[in-house]
Amino acid sequence: MKITATLISLAAAASLLIVEAQHPAGTAIPLSLNPNHKRNFRAAIAKLAHRYPQLDLESHHTFHPPGAPVDNGARDKGTGSGQVPLIDVGNDSEYYGTVQVGTPGQPFRLDFDTGSSDIWFPTSDCNTQACKAHHRFDAKKSSTYKKDGRPWKIGYGDGSNASGILASDIVNVGGIKVRQTIGLATNESAQFASSPEDGLFGLGFNTIESVKGVKTFLDNAIESKAIAQPLVSVFLPSVRRNGGKGGNYLFGAIDKTRFTGALQYIPVTRKGYWQINISNAKYNNKALTQASEGIIDTGTTLIIVGNAAAAAIHKNIKGAVDSSKDPNIGGWTVPCSLAKTSKDNVAFTMGGKDFQVPVADLAWAPLDKTGKDCYSGVQGGQDGLWILGDVFIKNNYCVFEQSASPRIGVAPLKY
Numbered sequence: 001m002k003i004t005a006t007l008i009s010l011a012a013a014a015s016l017l018i019v020e021a022q023h024p025a026g027t028a029i030p031l032s033l034n035p036n037h038k039r040n041f042r043a044a045i046a047k048l049a050h051r052y053p054q055l056d057l058e059s060h061h062t063f064h065p066p067g068a069p070v071d072n073g074a075r076d077k078g079t080g081s082g083q084v085p086l087i088d089v090g091n092d093s094e095y096y097g098t099v100q101v102g103t104p105g106q107p108f109r110l111d112f113d114t115g116s117s118d119i120w121f122p123t124s125d126c127n128t129q130a131c132k133a134h135h136r137f138d139a140k141k142s143s144t145y146k147k148d149g150r151p152w153k154i155g156y157g158d159g160s161n162a163s164g165i166l167a168s169d170i171v172n173v174g175g176i177k178v179r180q181t182i183g184l185a186t187n188e189s190a191q192f193a194s195s196p197e198d199g200l201f202g203l204g205f206n207t208i209e210s211v212k213g214v215k216t217f218l219d220n221a222i223e224s225k226a227i228a229q230p231l232v233s234v235f236l237p238s239v240r241r242n243g244g245k246g247g248n249y250l251f252g253a254i255d256k257t258r259f260t261g262a263l264q265y266i267p268v269t270r271k272g273y274w275q276i277n278i279s280n281a282k283y284n285n286k287a288l289t290q291a292s293e294g295i296i297d298t299g300t301t302l303i304i305v306g307n308a309a310a311a312a313i314h315k316n317i318k319g320a321v322d323s324s325k326d327p328n329i330g331g332w333t334v335p336c337s338l339a340k341t342s343k344d345n346v347a348f349t350m351g352g353k354d355f356q357v358p359v360a361d362l363a364w365a366p367l368d369k370t371g372k373d374c375y376s377g378v379q380g381g382q383d384g385l386w387i388l389g390d391v392f393i394k395n396n397y398c399v400f401e402q403s404a405s406p407r408i409g410v411a412p413l414k415y
């Protein structure tokens with residue numbers, strides 16, 4: 001659903017930060033090491049309520065390291081699966097992959113988001129700063145472009161939004177090509193100006209498409225039999241555990257080398273987000289008797305649970321502090337030293353099985369230069385659906401299966 005806690009390094013994103021600097025605090029994405037920014041989880045979380053409303057075996061031989069161009073040409077005939085390598089941005093704040101749109105393909109860096117369903121990026125007609133900071137789609141240069149013209153707009157949980165018009169063209173994801181309705185943004189909120197991504201790639205169900213009746217990429221890939229299995233498998237890497245390398249989205253196949261044991265399948269309770277029942281939360285196998293429906297959301301950076309569950313988890317962590325009322329922090333903090341010293345685990349029970357997140361990953365990002373206290377990777381404030389974001393997914397391989405009875409297969413990730 002895109003709730004991004006950002007940490008953009010000056011070195012990596014110098015040019016983007018120039019744009020960002022023209023939009024002072026308040027329009028900035030909550031979490032940032034830029035000292036001029038107000039860090040505030042609470043604002044990001046509060047806004048949530050406003051919206052509503054591979055590797056198959058073959059591709060092991062042709063592994064694309066992150067950053068290398070993907071040779072889509074080799075897969076033009078369709079092998080039934082397509083892999084998109086991921087770039088890990090800002091110490092696991094967000095991840096993007098490159099998608100080709102139009103004929104010949106124009107590349108876009110998109111944030112794959114299981115918590116929303118639209119695909120969009122800027123159009124060359126858009127001359128706002130946010131648009132100019134990104135790749136813009138030039139319809140005149142695509143022989144397969146088709147006009148649609150319906151107006152389109154979307155808002156996300158972190159308060160960001162974009163609007164424009166709908167169009168249709170060929171979208172090529174790791175060699176899987178479908179004709180797809182896309183949103184061409186003519187306006188986007190300032191949050192996107194500083195984003196390393198050009199736009200989003202929604203992997204949710206079509207029931208939450210911004211424009212009713214629009215089919216998702218997964219819908220189209222399944223209907224056109226472009227993918228062998230009706231699913232997308234997600235491997236999010238972790239800077240702490242594997243240097244943030246090798247991550248990918250694999251459409252139409254499951255990479256059995258990426259997890260330990262068997263996938264546990266969890267039924268989807270509602271088609272919109274990828275919604276599931278979470279029957280408990282645990283700390284070192286001790287039940288915290290906390291339960292909720294939740295979503296597994298690649299577009300949210302952290303794990304966001306109810307206040308009681310966040311308190312129950314942090315109660316077990318020496319040095320954890322609830323600073324949610326401090327406007328400069330707005331959430332739980334934990335000692336940064338946990339990243340190196342903790343052997344503890346938090347777990348979420350789903351489908352009768354516990355899925356772990358090391359407490360080391362709760363030391364998510366330093367509050368300041370001293371590096372003493374860190375924002376926690378688990379935050380409260382979400383008394384509706386809990387959100388198992390990237391902090392969960394980078395520890396658990398997830399297979400989003402859009403079959404007649406949709407389900408999510410989960411197993412501990414193997415680095």
Ligand SMILES: *[C@@H]1O[C@H](CO)[C@@H](O)[C@H](O)[C@H]1NC(C)=O
Pocket residue numbers: 007008009033090091239
């Ligand atoms: C990522 O984390 C490492 C280790 O804590 C730190 O040195 C580095 O500056 C961080 N990078 C970013 C982009 O925040």
Ligand SMILES: *[C@@H]1O[C@H](CO)[C@@H](O)[C@H](O)[C@H]1NC(C)=O
Pocket residue numbers: 128186187188189
């Ligand atoms: C873009 O949206 C903002 C409000 O979010 C509005 O003030 C501005 O006029 C819009 N720009 C264009 C070009 O539509």
Ligand SMILES: *[C@@H]1O[C@H](CO)[C@@H](O)[C@H](O)[C@H]1NC(C)=O
Pocket residue numbers: 027155159160161189190
């Ligand atoms: C879009 O986001 C901007 C910045 O957060 C906000 O000022 C504006 O009101 C939003 N527009 C819509 C239509 O939600």
Ligand SMILES: *[C@@H]1O[C@H](CO)[C@@H](O)[C@H](O)[C@H]1NC(C)=O
Pocket residue numbers: 267268269277
């Ligand atoms: C999810 O939990 C609710 C409430 O406990 C229950 O009624 C429902 O049957 C559960 N659904 C699935 C698919 O387990």
